[in-house]
Amino acid sequence: MRRSWDRIAMSSFAVAALLANAGCAAEEPSPPRASSAESSVQPAEPAQPEAAPRNVILLIGDGMGPQQLALLLDWADAAGASPTHFERLTDVGHLGLVRTGAKGSALTDSAASATAIACGVEVPNGVISVDENGRALRTCMEDADASGRMTGLVTTTRLTHATPASFAAHVQKRNQEKEIAQQMLSTPFVDVMLGGGAAFIDVANAPEGYRAVTTAAELAALDAAGGPVLGVFSKSHIPYAIDRDQPTEPSTVPTLAAMTQKAIDVLATGPDGFFLMVEGGRIDHGGHLNDVAAVLGEMREFDAAIGVAEAFRREHPDTLVIVTADHETGGLAISFSGRPLLPQHFLAMTEQESSIEAIAQRTPKEAREAVDPKIYGVGRAPFYPAYSWWETSRALETSATYSVSFGTQSHTTTPVAIVAAGPRSEQFEGLMHNEKIGLLLREWMGPEEAR
Numbered sequence: 001m002r003r004s005w006d007r008i009a010m011s012s013f014a015v016a017a018l019l020a021n022a023g024c025a026a027e028e029p030s031p032p033r034a035s036s037a038e039s040s041v042q043p044a045e046p047a048q049p050e051a052a053p054r055n056v057i058l059l060i061g062d063g064m065g066p067q068q069l070a071l072l073l074d075w076a077d078a079a080g081a082s083p084t085h086f087e088r089l090t091d092v093g094h095l096g097l098v099r100t101g102a103k104g105s106a107l108t109d110s111a112a113s114a115t116a117i118a119c120g121v122e123v124p125n126g127v128i129s130v131d132e133n134g135r136a137l138r139t140c141m142e143d144a145d146a147s148g149r150m151t152g153l154v155t156t157t158r159l160t161h162a163t164p165a166s167f168a169a170h171v172q173k174r175n176q177e178k179e180i181a182q183q184m185l186s187t188p189f190v191d192v193m194l195g196g197g198a199a200f201i202d203v204a205n206a207p208e209g210y211r212a213v214t215t216a217a218e219l220a221a222l223d224a225a226g227g228p229v230l231g232v233f234s235k236s237h238i239p240y241a242i243d244r245d246q247p248t249e250p251s252t253v254p255t256l257a258a259m260t261q262k263a264i265d266v267l268a269t270g271p272d273g274f275f276l277m278v279e280g281g282r283i284d285h286g287g288h289l290n291d292v293a294a295v296l297g298e299m300r301e302f303d304a305a306i307g308v309a310e311a312f313r314r315e316h317p318d319t320l321v322i323v324t325a326d327h328e329t330g331g332l333a334i335s336f337s338g339r340p341l342l343p344q345h346f347l348a349m350t351e352q353e354s355s356i357e358a359i360a361q362r363t364p365k366e367a368r369e370a371v372d373p374k375i376y377g378v379g380r381a382p383f384y385p386a387y388s389w390w391e392t393s394r395a396l397e398t399s400a401t402y403s404v405s406f407g408t409q410s411h412t413t414t415p416v417a418i419v420a421a422g423p424r425s426e427q428f429e430g431l432m433h434n435e436k437i438g439l440l441l442r443e444w445m446g447p448e449e450a451r
């Protein structure tokens with residue numbers, strides 16, 4: 001076991017500070033250039049000893065605060081799965097803290113935060129990469145495309161959901177998903193799009209030249225060199241990892257790691273580098289539902305995707321890998337409430353067989369109405385979702401027994417971690433606001449003459 005258990009009692013901030021202290025590794029040696037073609041693309045910059053990254057893999061854990069990271073790390077310690085890919089990345093990278101507010105609000109939603117990360121501009125909540133006059137704000141993904149790089153979006157949410165949309169579309173309200181889908185398909189510049197959302201994106205309308213896939217097997221069979229890809233694997237969001245591969249029904253949905261690997265394989269065939277955004281989009285949804293087992297499942301899913309990205313970076317040192325979040329969700333706390341917190345308690349969270357969402361969906365309405373909410377013990381579990389109280393007992397009892405609580409069903413202002421490895425990763429040390437990420441990405445992904 002790598003870490004002592006006493007840090008479980010620390011606040012989120014203390015955990016973040018601990019991670020920050022542990023994560024600042026020595027400079028890596030200058031990597032060899034990957035190809036001679038690249039040096040002609042990237043001019044020498046006397047003020048910057050290291051060239052801007054050729055490839056960027058940006059991984060966003062939606063709703064992933066420091067305590068969600070600590071949940072993953074504590075589970076990994078208990079399960080003998082340490083170090084996690086996240087920890088391995090901190091060992092070689094640079095770590096900072098990101099404040100996540102939106103314009104006019106200390107509290108952000110995913111649209112405003114993703115716009116800040118994609119464009120480097122602070123906008124009000126709900127806005128997808130437009131300014132106050134409705135004009136498109138240029139995104140780092142559009143810059144990457146203009147500079148000759150290939151681009152990709154991978155997510156476990158609908159492809160038209162706020163985080164992926166903010167990199168590739170421009171609308172005033174995040175719920176304009178039909179319009180977002182139309183923008184993504186009618187003027188396609190994103191070479192690889194993998195996620196959920198068939199309700200808005202019909203693969204039958206895939207742009208000309210795109211290969212369309214709808215199952216994990218079809219995705220796995222794709223030749224990396226065969227051109228652009230549109231993969232839509234579920235009607236809405238991709239099911240929670242905890243709900244995948246139920247014994248009676250093997251899933252046809254790919255893992256986030258499998259989507260990330262295929263996206264990298266395809267994008268790496270381009271001659272001029274790539275920009276890939278990978279979203280662990282449903283850590284947030286587990287937080288909103290106060291479903292700690294679902295959160296842990298999504299964290300493990302996200303960590304596996306970090307491993308895929310980092311494996312590519314180790315082979316291609318001109319690649320920058322960034323892992324961060326748009327905000328924290330749920331006010332998750334793992335705390336002390338009169339009983340010791342033991343490794344087996346973290347393992348027990350993995351015994352919850354499905355998400356609250358899935359449990360609620362298969363419960364007959366009559367059963368809901370027959371259940372007295374009082375038996376679920378308001379106060380025993382510190383919090384429960386009002387609209388699914390009738391079938392949350394298992395999750396709630398897990399939470400109550402193991403001293404897991406949620407402070408809210410919404411987002412919080414808790415700063416989130418950022419860890420980066422590769423060219424210019426030292427720029428992400430310290431405390432920053434989320435637009436800084438977008439400003440740096442826009443600078444690095446911009447056309448050569450703009451650098």
Ligand SMILES: [Zn+2]
Binds near residue numbers: 288
């Ligand atoms: Zn959310």
